[in-house]
Amino acid sequence: MTTECSLRRSLAIQLRVVGALLLREVLTRFGRHNIGFLWLFVEPMLFTLVIAAVWYWVRDKGLHGSNLPILPFAITGYSTILLWRNAANRCASAVRPNVALLYHRNVAVIDLFAARLLLEIAAATGSLVVLLGALVFLGQADRPADLLTMVGGWLLLVWFAIALGLIIGPLAERSSAFHRIWQMLHNPLFPLSGALFLVDWLPAQVQTIILWVPMVNGVEMLRAGYYGSAIQSHYSAGYLAMVNVIMLWFGLKLVEHSKRMVSSE
Protein backbone atom coordinates (compact mmCIF):
# COMPACT_ATOMS: atom_id res chain seq x y z
CA MET A 1 0.00 0.00 0.00
CA THR A 2 2.31 2.70 -1.19
CA THR A 3 1.13 6.26 -1.19
CA GLU A 4 1.66 6.54 -4.91
CA CYS A 5 -1.09 4.21 -5.94
CA SER A 6 -1.76 3.97 -9.61
CA LEU A 7 -5.15 5.16 -10.73
CA ARG A 8 -6.23 1.63 -11.51
CA ARG A 9 -5.26 0.45 -8.05
CA SER A 10 -7.02 3.33 -6.37
CA LEU A 11 -10.10 2.61 -8.41
CA ALA A 12 -9.98 -1.07 -7.42
CA ILE A 13 -9.77 -0.11 -3.74
CA GLN A 14 -12.59 2.39 -4.08
CA LEU A 15 -14.86 -0.15 -5.76
CA ARG A 16 -14.07 -2.73 -3.09
CA VAL A 17 -14.80 -0.27 -0.30
CA VAL A 18 -18.06 1.00 -1.80
CA GLY A 19 -19.12 -2.59 -2.46
CA ALA A 20 -18.42 -3.53 1.15
CA LEU A 21 -20.31 -0.48 2.39
CA LEU A 22 -23.27 -1.34 0.15
CA LEU A 23 -23.54 -4.77 1.74
CA ARG A 24 -23.12 -3.25 5.18
CA GLU A 25 -26.00 -0.83 4.50
CA VAL A 26 -28.27 -3.52 3.15
CA LEU A 27 -27.57 -5.77 6.15
CA THR A 28 -28.32 -3.18 8.80
CA ARG A 29 -31.34 -1.77 7.01
CA PHE A 30 -33.08 -4.92 5.89
CA GLY A 31 -31.32 -7.75 7.68
CA ARG A 32 -31.44 -11.31 6.50
CA HIS A 33 -35.05 -11.97 7.50
CA ASN A 34 -38.06 -12.60 5.21
CA ILE A 35 -37.55 -10.96 1.83
CA GLY A 36 -34.39 -9.20 2.98
CA PHE A 37 -32.93 -6.72 0.59
CA LEU A 38 -35.91 -6.93 -1.77
CA TRP A 39 -37.48 -4.45 0.65
CA LEU A 40 -35.18 -1.95 -0.99
CA PHE A 41 -37.49 -2.05 -4.03
CA VAL A 42 -40.73 -3.07 -2.38
CA GLU A 43 -40.75 -0.17 0.06
CA PRO A 44 -40.76 2.65 -2.55
CA MET A 45 -43.15 0.62 -4.71
CA LEU A 46 -45.68 0.39 -1.89
CA PHE A 47 -45.31 4.10 -1.21
CA THR A 48 -45.86 4.95 -4.84
CA LEU A 49 -48.81 2.61 -5.10
CA VAL A 50 -50.52 4.15 -2.08
CA ILE A 51 -50.03 7.65 -3.48
CA ALA A 52 -51.22 6.53 -6.91
CA ALA A 53 -54.28 4.89 -5.39
CA VAL A 54 -55.18 8.04 -3.47
CA TRP A 55 -54.92 10.13 -6.62
CA TYR A 56 -56.92 7.55 -8.49
CA TRP A 57 -59.85 7.73 -6.07
CA VAL A 58 -59.71 11.48 -5.60
CA ARG A 59 -59.62 12.41 -9.27
CA ASP A 60 -60.65 9.37 -11.21
CA LYS A 61 -62.14 11.58 -13.91
CA GLY A 62 -58.68 12.36 -15.26
CA LEU A 63 -56.62 15.44 -14.61
CA HIS A 64 -57.81 18.99 -15.19
CA GLY A 65 -60.41 17.92 -17.64
CA SER A 66 -57.71 16.24 -19.71
CA ASN A 67 -58.03 12.52 -20.19
CA LEU A 68 -54.51 11.68 -19.07
CA PRO A 69 -54.39 8.29 -17.36
CA ILE A 70 -53.62 9.05 -13.75
CA LEU A 71 -51.68 5.97 -12.69
CA PRO A 72 -48.63 6.57 -14.91
CA PHE A 73 -48.87 10.25 -13.98
CA ALA A 74 -48.66 9.42 -10.28
CA ILE A 75 -45.89 6.90 -10.79
CA THR A 76 -43.68 9.15 -12.92
CA GLY A 77 -44.23 11.97 -10.44
CA TYR A 78 -43.82 10.23 -7.14
CA SER A 79 -40.77 8.21 -8.24
CA THR A 80 -38.84 11.42 -8.84
CA ILE A 81 -39.69 12.66 -5.34
CA LEU A 82 -38.50 9.40 -3.83
CA LEU A 83 -35.30 9.68 -5.82
CA TRP A 84 -34.00 13.06 -4.73
CA ARG A 85 -35.67 13.20 -1.32
CA ASN A 86 -34.41 9.81 -0.15
CA ALA A 87 -30.95 10.42 -1.62
CA ALA A 88 -30.67 13.66 0.34
CA ASN A 89 -32.17 12.29 3.56
CA ARG A 90 -30.03 9.16 3.56
CA CYS A 91 -26.91 11.23 2.96
CA ALA A 92 -27.86 13.58 5.79
CA SER A 93 -27.48 10.70 8.23
CA ALA A 94 -24.71 8.79 6.44
CA VAL A 95 -21.65 9.72 8.47
CA ARG A 96 -22.56 9.38 12.12
CA PRO A 97 -23.41 5.66 12.29
CA ASN A 98 -20.35 4.86 10.17
CA VAL A 99 -17.78 7.02 11.88
CA ALA A 100 -16.00 4.00 13.34
CA LEU A 101 -15.42 2.65 9.84
CA LEU A 102 -13.46 5.76 8.88
CA TYR A 103 -10.86 4.35 11.22
CA HIS A 104 -9.78 2.25 8.28
CA ARG A 105 -7.58 4.21 5.94
CA ASN A 106 -9.27 3.07 2.75
CA VAL A 107 -12.72 4.16 3.86
CA ALA A 108 -13.33 7.81 3.05
CA VAL A 109 -16.33 10.03 3.76
CA ILE A 110 -17.28 10.09 0.09
CA ASP A 111 -17.53 6.29 0.07
CA LEU A 112 -20.20 6.48 2.78
CA PHE A 113 -22.24 8.84 0.62
CA ALA A 114 -21.57 6.86 -2.55
CA ALA A 115 -22.89 3.63 -1.04
CA ARG A 116 -26.10 5.24 0.18
CA LEU A 117 -26.66 7.15 -3.06
CA LEU A 118 -26.23 3.98 -5.11
CA LEU A 119 -28.80 2.19 -2.97
CA GLU A 120 -31.36 4.97 -3.19
CA ILE A 121 -30.90 5.35 -6.93
CA ALA A 122 -31.28 1.61 -7.41
CA ALA A 123 -34.40 1.60 -5.22
CA ALA A 124 -36.16 4.48 -6.97
CA THR A 125 -35.18 3.30 -10.44
CA GLY A 126 -36.23 -0.28 -9.72
CA SER A 127 -39.55 0.88 -8.31
CA LEU A 128 -40.30 3.08 -11.34
CA VAL A 129 -39.35 0.42 -13.87
CA VAL A 130 -41.25 -2.40 -12.15
CA LEU A 131 -44.43 -0.39 -11.52
CA LEU A 132 -44.63 1.15 -14.95
CA GLY A 133 -43.61 -2.13 -16.57
CA ALA A 134 -46.34 -3.97 -14.65
CA LEU A 135 -49.01 -1.45 -15.69
CA VAL A 136 -48.00 -1.75 -19.33
CA PHE A 137 -47.90 -5.53 -19.09
CA LEU A 138 -51.38 -5.62 -17.51
CA GLY A 139 -52.69 -3.32 -20.20
CA GLN A 140 -53.46 -0.56 -17.69
CA ALA A 141 -51.10 1.93 -19.30
CA ASP A 142 -49.63 2.70 -22.69
CA ARG A 143 -46.05 1.99 -23.60
CA PRO A 144 -43.72 5.01 -23.30
CA ALA A 145 -43.93 7.13 -26.46
CA ASP A 146 -40.24 7.99 -26.47
CA LEU A 147 -38.18 5.81 -24.18
CA LEU A 148 -34.94 7.65 -24.87
CA THR A 149 -36.30 11.00 -23.67
CA MET A 150 -37.66 9.25 -20.60
CA VAL A 151 -34.28 7.72 -19.81
CA GLY A 152 -32.61 11.06 -20.43
CA GLY A 153 -34.95 12.85 -18.02
CA TRP A 154 -34.50 10.16 -15.39
CA LEU A 155 -30.70 10.23 -15.68
CA LEU A 156 -30.67 14.01 -15.25
CA LEU A 157 -32.75 13.56 -12.10
CA VAL A 158 -30.38 10.85 -10.85
CA TRP A 159 -27.52 13.25 -11.38
CA PHE A 160 -29.46 15.91 -9.50
CA ALA A 161 -30.10 13.50 -6.63
CA ILE A 162 -26.38 12.71 -6.37
CA ALA A 163 -25.42 16.39 -6.34
CA LEU A 164 -28.12 17.22 -3.78
CA GLY A 165 -27.05 14.32 -1.54
CA LEU A 166 -23.42 15.45 -1.60
CA ILE A 167 -24.49 18.93 -0.52
CA ILE A 168 -27.03 18.01 2.15
CA GLY A 169 -24.86 15.18 3.55
CA PRO A 170 -21.77 17.17 4.56
CA LEU A 171 -23.79 20.20 5.69
CA ALA A 172 -26.09 18.10 7.87
CA GLU A 173 -23.05 16.33 9.30
CA ARG A 174 -21.44 19.64 10.17
CA SER A 175 -24.44 21.35 11.71
CA SER A 176 -27.42 19.70 13.32
CA ALA A 177 -29.30 23.00 12.89
CA PHE A 178 -28.93 22.60 9.13
CA HIS A 179 -30.13 19.02 9.38
CA ARG A 180 -33.34 20.21 11.05
CA ILE A 181 -33.81 23.05 8.56
CA TRP A 182 -33.48 20.58 5.69
CA GLN A 183 -36.06 18.31 7.28
CA MET A 184 -38.49 21.21 7.31
CA LEU A 185 -37.48 22.45 3.88
CA HIS A 186 -37.90 19.28 1.88
CA ASN A 187 -41.64 19.09 2.54
CA PRO A 188 -42.60 22.33 0.76
CA LEU A 189 -40.26 21.27 -2.04
CA PHE A 190 -42.53 18.29 -2.69
CA PRO A 191 -45.44 20.23 -4.27
CA LEU A 192 -43.00 22.58 -6.02
CA SER A 193 -41.02 19.80 -7.65
CA GLY A 194 -43.36 19.20 -10.56
CA ALA A 195 -44.55 15.80 -9.46
CA LEU A 196 -48.16 16.91 -8.93
CA PHE A 197 -48.77 18.94 -12.08
CA LEU A 198 -47.81 19.55 -15.67
CA VAL A 199 -46.24 22.95 -16.25
CA ASP A 200 -48.70 23.49 -19.08
CA TRP A 201 -51.61 23.59 -16.61
CA LEU A 202 -50.18 26.63 -14.87
CA PRO A 203 -50.70 30.26 -15.89
CA ALA A 204 -48.00 31.53 -18.25
CA GLN A 205 -46.28 33.78 -15.68
CA VAL A 206 -46.12 30.97 -13.14
CA GLN A 207 -44.67 28.64 -15.78
CA THR A 208 -41.52 30.73 -16.24
CA ILE A 209 -41.03 30.93 -12.47
CA ILE A 210 -41.63 27.25 -11.74
CA LEU A 211 -39.15 26.23 -14.43
CA TRP A 212 -36.41 27.79 -12.31
CA VAL A 213 -36.90 24.85 -9.93
CA PRO A 214 -34.42 22.31 -11.31
CA MET A 215 -36.44 19.14 -10.61
CA VAL A 216 -39.45 20.44 -12.54
CA ASN A 217 -37.43 20.26 -15.76
CA GLY A 218 -36.51 16.64 -15.10
CA VAL A 219 -40.06 15.56 -14.28
CA GLU A 220 -41.41 17.31 -17.39
CA MET A 221 -38.78 15.63 -19.55
CA LEU A 222 -39.63 12.24 -18.04
CA ARG A 223 -43.31 12.76 -18.77
CA ALA A 224 -42.61 14.20 -22.22
CA GLY A 225 -40.92 10.89 -22.91
CA TYR A 226 -43.75 8.83 -21.50
CA TYR A 227 -46.79 10.66 -22.89
CA GLY A 228 -45.20 11.95 -26.10
CA SER A 229 -47.52 14.23 -28.08
CA ALA A 230 -50.42 13.56 -25.70
CA ILE A 231 -49.16 16.40 -23.52
CA GLN A 232 -47.57 19.79 -24.07
CA SER A 233 -44.32 19.75 -22.09
CA HIS A 234 -42.06 22.59 -21.02
CA TYR A 235 -38.51 21.91 -19.92
CA SER A 236 -34.86 22.65 -20.51
CA ALA A 237 -32.50 19.71 -20.19
CA GLY A 238 -29.60 22.14 -20.58
CA TYR A 239 -30.69 24.20 -17.60
CA LEU A 240 -31.01 21.13 -15.35
CA ALA A 241 -27.62 19.84 -16.52
CA MET A 242 -26.03 23.21 -15.77
CA VAL A 243 -27.55 23.32 -12.29
CA ASN A 244 -26.32 19.75 -11.77
CA VAL A 245 -22.75 20.66 -12.73
CA ILE A 246 -22.67 23.59 -10.32
CA MET A 247 -24.30 21.66 -7.49
CA LEU A 248 -22.03 18.65 -7.96
CA TRP A 249 -18.94 20.83 -7.91
CA PHE A 250 -20.14 22.52 -4.74
CA GLY A 251 -21.04 19.17 -3.18
CA LEU A 252 -17.65 17.64 -3.93
CA LYS A 253 -15.97 20.68 -2.37
CA LEU A 254 -18.03 20.20 0.79
CA VAL A 255 -17.17 16.49 0.92
CA GLU A 256 -13.49 17.31 0.47
CA HIS A 257 -13.64 19.61 3.49
CA SER A 258 -15.46 17.16 5.68
CA LYS A 259 -12.87 14.48 4.88
CA ARG A 260 -11.59 12.78 7.96
CA MET A 261 -13.48 14.65 10.60
CA VAL A 262 -13.17 11.51 12.59
CA SER A 263 -13.63 11.45 16.29
CA SER A 264 -14.38 7.83 16.99
CA GLU A 265 -13.55 6.38 20.41
Next chain:
Amino acid sequence: MIALHRISKTYLTRQGPRQVLKDISLTISRGERVGIVGGNGAGKSTLIRLIGGVEPPTSGYVERGMTVSWPLAFSGGLQGSLTGLDNLRFLCRIYDADVDRAIPFVEDFAELGRYLREPVKNYSTGMRARLAFALSMAIEFDCYLIDETFSVGDERFKKKAGVELFEKRGDRAMLMVSHMPQHIKKHCNTFCVLDGGRIKQFDHADDAYKHYTATL
Protein backbone atom coordinates in the same frame (compact mmCIF):
# COMPACT_ATOMS: atom_id res chain seq x y z
CA MET B 1 9.57 1.06 5.01
CA ILE B 2 7.37 3.72 6.49
CA ALA B 3 8.69 7.24 6.52
CA LEU B 4 7.24 10.33 8.14
CA HIS B 5 8.44 13.49 6.48
CA ARG B 6 8.29 16.57 8.69
CA ILE B 7 4.82 15.89 10.05
CA SER B 8 2.93 18.56 11.93
CA LYS B 9 -0.61 18.40 13.24
CA THR B 10 -2.70 21.27 14.47
CA TYR B 11 -6.21 20.94 15.83
CA LEU B 12 -8.68 23.76 15.90
CA THR B 13 -10.10 24.02 19.38
CA ARG B 14 -12.50 26.49 20.93
CA GLN B 15 -9.50 28.27 22.42
CA GLY B 16 -7.90 28.60 18.99
CA PRO B 17 -5.44 26.37 17.13
CA ARG B 18 -3.40 23.92 19.17
CA GLN B 19 -0.35 22.29 17.69
CA VAL B 20 -0.11 18.69 18.87
CA LEU B 21 2.81 17.44 16.77
CA LYS B 22 5.72 19.58 15.62
CA ASP B 23 7.92 18.71 12.68
CA ILE B 24 8.25 14.99 13.27
CA SER B 25 10.41 12.83 11.02
CA LEU B 26 10.71 9.11 11.63
CA THR B 27 11.31 5.94 9.69
CA ILE B 28 10.21 2.41 10.45
CA SER B 29 12.05 -0.29 8.50
CA ARG B 30 10.80 -3.77 7.82
CA GLY B 31 10.84 -5.80 11.01
CA GLU B 32 11.80 -2.85 13.16
CA ARG B 33 9.94 -2.35 16.43
CA VAL B 34 9.63 1.23 17.44
CA GLY B 35 8.38 2.10 20.89
CA ILE B 36 7.24 5.58 21.74
CA VAL B 37 6.67 6.72 25.30
CA GLY B 38 5.06 9.95 26.32
CA GLY B 39 2.87 11.31 29.05
CA ASN B 40 -0.84 11.90 28.79
CA GLY B 41 -1.63 14.37 26.04
CA ALA B 42 1.84 14.15 24.49
CA GLY B 43 0.31 13.35 21.09
CA LYS B 44 0.93 9.60 21.02
CA SER B 45 -2.49 8.61 19.76
CA THR B 46 -2.51 11.43 17.24
CA LEU B 47 0.82 10.24 15.88
CA ILE B 48 -0.43 6.69 15.51
CA ARG B 49 -3.59 7.87 13.76
CA LEU B 50 -1.56 9.90 11.30
CA ILE B 51 0.65 6.91 10.50
CA GLY B 52 -2.41 4.72 10.13
CA GLY B 53 -3.98 7.26 7.79
CA VAL B 54 -7.06 7.77 9.96
CA GLU B 55 -6.53 11.51 9.59
CA PRO B 56 -4.16 13.56 7.47
CA PRO B 57 -1.31 15.66 8.87
CA THR B 58 -1.60 19.45 8.72
CA SER B 59 1.76 19.57 6.95
CA GLY B 60 4.33 17.00 5.89
CA TYR B 61 3.48 13.56 4.58
CA VAL B 62 3.54 9.87 5.42
CA GLU B 63 5.11 7.43 2.99
CA ARG B 64 3.88 3.85 3.30
CA GLY B 65 6.09 1.30 1.53
CA MET B 66 4.49 -1.65 3.31
CA THR B 67 1.02 -2.56 4.43
CA VAL B 68 0.06 -0.89 7.69
CA SER B 69 -2.68 -2.00 10.06
CA TRP B 70 -5.29 0.35 11.38
CA PRO B 71 -4.39 1.62 14.87
CA LEU B 72 -5.11 -1.28 17.18
CA ALA B 73 -6.84 0.42 20.02
CA PHE B 74 -9.48 -1.44 21.88
CA SER B 75 -12.71 -1.41 19.83
CA GLY B 76 -11.88 1.31 17.29
CA GLY B 77 -13.07 0.48 13.80
CA LEU B 78 -16.05 -1.70 14.67
CA GLN B 79 -19.57 -0.90 13.50
CA GLY B 80 -22.01 -1.38 16.37
CA SER B 81 -25.15 -2.48 14.57
CA LEU B 82 -23.37 -5.17 12.55
CA THR B 83 -22.65 -8.56 14.06
CA GLY B 84 -19.08 -9.53 14.84
CA LEU B 85 -19.12 -11.83 11.86
CA ASP B 86 -20.39 -9.11 9.52
CA ASN B 87 -17.74 -6.75 10.81
CA LEU B 88 -15.20 -9.41 9.92
CA ARG B 89 -16.63 -9.81 6.43
CA PHE B 90 -16.63 -6.06 5.96
CA LEU B 91 -12.97 -5.76 6.93
CA CYS B 92 -11.96 -8.66 4.71
CA ARG B 93 -13.66 -6.93 1.80
CA ILE B 94 -12.02 -3.57 2.30
CA TYR B 95 -8.56 -5.03 2.98
CA ASP B 96 -8.93 -7.64 0.25
CA ALA B 97 -8.29 -10.53 2.65
CA ASP B 98 -9.52 -14.12 2.42
CA VAL B 99 -12.81 -14.42 4.38
CA ASP B 100 -12.87 -18.21 4.37
CA ARG B 101 -9.55 -18.30 6.17
CA ALA B 102 -10.36 -15.45 8.52
CA ILE B 103 -13.70 -16.75 9.85
CA PRO B 104 -12.42 -19.95 11.53
CA PHE B 105 -9.50 -18.02 12.97
CA VAL B 106 -11.71 -15.38 14.58
CA GLU B 107 -14.25 -17.98 15.75
CA ASP B 108 -11.48 -19.81 17.49
CA PHE B 109 -9.43 -16.90 18.74
CA ALA B 110 -11.98 -14.36 19.98
CA GLU B 111 -13.81 -17.00 22.09
CA LEU B 112 -17.13 -15.27 21.54
CA GLY B 113 -19.14 -18.39 20.80
CA ARG B 114 -22.65 -17.54 19.68
CA TYR B 115 -22.08 -13.85 20.32
CA LEU B 116 -20.09 -13.66 17.09
CA ARG B 117 -23.50 -13.61 15.41
CA GLU B 118 -24.90 -10.84 17.62
CA PRO B 119 -24.60 -7.08 16.97
CA VAL B 120 -21.37 -5.68 18.38
CA LYS B 121 -23.28 -3.01 20.34
CA ASN B 122 -24.52 -5.79 22.65
CA TYR B 123 -20.98 -6.86 23.55
CA SER B 124 -19.28 -6.22 26.84
CA THR B 125 -16.09 -4.16 26.78
CA GLY B 126 -13.98 -7.29 27.11
CA MET B 127 -15.81 -9.00 24.25
CA ARG B 128 -15.37 -5.99 22.03
CA ALA B 129 -11.67 -5.87 22.77
CA ARG B 130 -11.27 -9.59 22.06
CA LEU B 131 -13.11 -9.25 18.77
CA ALA B 132 -11.11 -6.17 17.76
CA PHE B 133 -7.89 -8.00 18.48
CA ALA B 134 -8.90 -11.16 16.66
CA LEU B 135 -9.98 -9.14 13.62
CA SER B 136 -6.69 -7.34 13.44
CA MET B 137 -4.84 -10.65 13.58
CA ALA B 138 -7.08 -12.24 10.96
CA ILE B 139 -5.83 -9.78 8.37
CA GLU B 140 -2.08 -9.83 7.85
CA PHE B 141 -0.05 -6.62 7.75
CA ASP B 142 3.67 -5.83 7.40
CA CYS B 143 3.46 -3.28 10.17
CA TYR B 144 1.18 -3.13 13.19
CA LEU B 145 0.28 0.07 14.97
CA ILE B 146 -0.48 -0.54 18.61
CA ASP B 147 -1.99 1.92 21.01
CA GLU B 148 -1.48 1.45 24.74
CA THR B 149 -5.21 1.31 25.41
CA PHE B 150 -5.06 -2.00 23.61
CA SER B 151 -5.24 -4.12 26.72
CA VAL B 152 -7.36 -7.09 25.88
CA GLY B 153 -9.44 -8.99 28.36
CA ASP B 154 -8.20 -11.04 31.26
CA GLU B 155 -4.67 -12.23 31.99
CA ARG B 156 -5.09 -15.47 30.08
CA PHE B 157 -6.33 -13.75 26.95
CA LYS B 158 -3.61 -11.12 27.27
CA LYS B 159 -1.01 -13.87 27.25
CA LYS B 160 -2.57 -15.50 24.22
CA ALA B 161 -2.75 -12.15 22.42
CA GLY B 162 0.89 -11.49 23.26
CA VAL B 163 1.95 -14.80 21.72
CA GLU B 164 -0.09 -14.12 18.59
CA LEU B 165 1.25 -10.61 18.11
CA PHE B 166 4.82 -10.65 19.39
CA GLU B 167 5.87 -14.25 18.76
CA LYS B 168 3.95 -15.50 15.75
CA ARG B 169 4.36 -12.13 14.08
CA GLY B 170 7.87 -11.53 15.39
CA ASP B 171 9.13 -10.75 11.89
CA ARG B 172 6.76 -7.82 11.38
CA ALA B 173 7.42 -4.17 11.96
CA MET B 174 5.61 -2.59 14.85
CA LEU B 175 5.01 0.80 16.30
CA MET B 176 3.88 0.89 19.88
CA VAL B 177 2.90 3.90 21.92
CA SER B 178 2.56 3.73 25.66
CA HIS B 179 3.00 5.66 28.85
CA MET B 180 4.54 2.60 30.44
CA PRO B 181 8.24 2.38 29.53
CA GLN B 182 8.61 -1.20 30.81
CA HIS B 183 6.06 -2.32 28.25
CA ILE B 184 8.03 -0.70 25.43
CA LYS B 185 11.36 -2.01 26.71
CA LYS B 186 10.10 -5.57 26.60
CA HIS B 187 8.88 -5.55 23.02
CA CYS B 188 10.79 -2.91 21.05
CA ASN B 189 14.27 -2.36 19.68
CA THR B 190 14.12 1.37 18.92
CA PHE B 191 12.99 3.86 21.53
CA CYS B 192 11.54 7.32 21.24
CA VAL B 193 10.18 9.85 23.65
CA LEU B 194 7.38 12.14 22.61
CA ASP B 195 7.23 15.35 24.57
CA GLY B 196 5.65 18.69 23.80
CA GLY B 197 4.89 17.56 20.26
CA ARG B 198 8.53 16.73 19.43
CA ILE B 199 10.14 13.36 19.14
CA LYS B 200 13.55 12.24 20.36
CA GLN B 201 15.15 8.92 19.48
CA PHE B 202 17.34 6.73 21.73
CA ASP B 203 19.33 3.55 21.15
CA HIS B 204 18.75 2.20 24.63
CA ALA B 205 15.54 1.87 26.52
CA ASP B 206 17.15 3.12 29.71
CA ASP B 207 18.29 6.39 28.12
CA ALA B 208 14.79 6.90 26.79
CA TYR B 209 13.40 6.13 30.21
CA LYS B 210 15.69 8.66 31.89
CA HIS B 211 14.70 11.33 29.41
CA TYR B 212 11.05 10.42 29.80
CA THR B 213 11.02 10.68 33.59
CA ALA B 214 12.83 14.01 33.33
CA THR B 215 10.06 15.36 31.10
CA LEU B 216 7.23 14.35 33.41
